[in-house]
Amino acid sequence: MRIFTIFIALAIIFGLSGCILPVEEELLPPDLLRPEEIRFITAEVERGSVQDILEDSVLAGSSIHYDLTFQNRSGFLAELEVRPGQEVAAGDVLAKLDTGSLEIDIQRQKIEIEKRELGLEEVRRFGGTRFARRYAELDLELAQLLLQQLEEELEKSTIVAPVDGEVVFLNTFRVGEFVPGRSVVMTIADPRFVQFEYTGIHSGRIKQGMEAQIMVGVKTIPAIVTMIPSNIPIEERDRFRNTVIFSAINPDDVPKGIRIGSRHNFSILIDEKHDVIVIPSSALSTFMGQNYVQVLDNGMRSERDLDIGIMARTHVEVLNGLTEGELLIIGIER
Numbered sequence: 248m249r250i251f252t253i254f255i256a257l258a259i260i261f262g263l264s265g266c267i268l269p270v271e272e273e274l275l276p277p278d279l280l281r282p283e284e285i286r287f288i289t290a291e292v293e294r295g296s297v298q299d300i301l302e303d304s305v306l307a308g309s310s311i312h313y314d315l316t317f318q319n320r321s322g323f324l325a326e327l328e329v330r331p332g333q334e335v336a337a338g339d340v341l342a343k344l345d346t347g348s349l350e351i352d353i354q355r356q357k358i359e360i361e362k363r364e365l366g367l368e369e370v371r372r373f374g375g376t377r378f379a380r381r382y383a384e385l386d387l388e389l390a391q392l393l394l395q396q397l398e399e400e401l402e403k404s405t406i407v408a409p410v411d412g413e414v415v416f417l418n419t420f421r422v423g424e425f426v427p428g429r430s431v432v433m434t435i436a437d438p439r440f441v442q443f444e445y446t447g448i449h450s451g452r453i454k455q456g457m458e459a460q461i462m463v464g465v466k467t468i469p470a471i472v473t474m475i476p477s478n479i480p481i482e483e484r485d486r487f488r489n490t491v492i493f494s495a496i497n498p499d500d501v502p503k504g505i506r507i508g509s510r511h512n513f514s515i516l517i518d519e520k521h522d523v524i525v526i527p528s529s530a531l532s533t534f535m536g537q538n539y540v541q542v543l544d545n546g547m548r549s550e551r552d553l554d555i556g557i558m559a560r561t562h563v564e565v566l567n568g569l570t571e572g573e574l575l576i577i578g579i580e581r
Contacts (some may be wrong), residue, residue, distance in 0.1 A: 252342060288578035289543050292571055295525040299517040299557045301452065305461060307438035307441040307509045312486075315387045317344055318403040321428040324420050329433065329446045331417045332508060335408040342432055344404040353401060355392040363387040393558070413507045441501045443470060443511070445495040450476060450491045452517055459493055459515035463505060469496045470513075518557055523566040530577045531555070531563050540569070541576040548576060 322344035329341050356459070367383040369375075375383075416434035443461055446452070456476050461468045474492035494515070495501050502533050530540050538553045553568035569575070 254256055274497075286580040287451065287543055287548065287576050289574040290454065290484055290577050292524060292526065292529070292565075292569050292573045292575050294522050294571055295562070296519065297523065297525050297559050297562050298495060298519040299559055301449055302514045303445065303447045303513070305445045305513050306440050307384075307507055307511065308461075308492075309415070309438060309507055310440040310442045310492075310494075312415070312438035313412070313435045313437070314431045315341070315406045315427055315433050315435060316431055317342075317406065317426060319428050320348075321342060321426060322490050324422050326427050327420070327422055328345070329414050329417065330438075333414045335410055335412060335414065335435065337410050339408040340550045341408055342366075342404060342406040346401060346404045349397060349404070353394065353397045354398055356390065360387065360390045360394060361391050372412050380520055381457045381567075406432060408435060410437050411436065415507055416545065436579070437508045438505070438507055441472075441495070441505055441539055442473070443495075443513070444487070445491040445493065445513070445569050445574045446489055450489050453491045454485045454513065457515055457517075459492065459513050461495075461511055461513040463502055463511050466500075466502060468500045470494060471496055520557060520564060523556070524569055524571065525562045526565055526569070527576055527577060528558070528561055529565050530575055543574040543576055549572075 286393040312481050324342065324347040326340075326343040329335065329338075342424070344503075363386050365385055367380070370380050370383045371375065385580075414433055415436045416431075418430065418432050420430075420432060426432065453472055453474055453475060454479065457472045459470045459472065461470050470493040472491060473494045474487070475487050476487075476491070479487050479490070526540065532539055532541075539550050540553060541548055542551050551568050554566040556564035556566050
């Protein structure tokens, strides 16, 4: 009986074990990998024309500038009546040095002159001697010379706008600060003599005499390069360093009232070639300074190193590396 019981227990245990063990699944055969079909989009290498057109922006400037100083006078700045970009009229007082009682001295001297004029008139009217008249005349002349001296001192301590123009430069001096003699306090540009100034990274590519098109609003102004960095006069190099100057071919084309310092778009033809190998810019690749393209040769894709010339926005001139009629890969369809 005991042996029968043990046998039954073992049968139950082995039966349960059979239920717990996982059933080994049959492995499915792997899918066969099919290569992805690739279709090359090609274009035949052809000859054509290419233009190197520079497009950027210029600032409206003036060919006539006035650097204003206190005429070799130094002193403390008492008044400063302008700001950068402000328009001024001829005769406007723009800045003054502290002159102490100089203006009062001038008024006092004018009164003194008037008194001496009356004295001279009295001598003449009531028959003074020749010596008395001459003495009164010299006395008046001396007073007038002193007034002239005082007024010159005041003039040298005052900056006045020489023309109707615009403040294109203003030094950092503030009221109350000391201004050394001969320091340029501000620069006034005369807007009647407009020129256009370019200081971009491509200034070295622009040559004297090249023609450009400058857009002022909706108007296109034909212009010509009149100055490049290499021929700027020595006295102007600090102001126009790395600057190309354009002047309107016909000054009357420049709209009246154009603001000095305003920015305008321009384009200029740097170079052009005809009947050369030309490819789309999008087909050109560069790696570590080497230019290359992909070509389709006997149905196989290969890379080809190139020497290139003019690089325009949409096309590139090829000097060496491709021949007319070859198939250039310009895209891929999958």
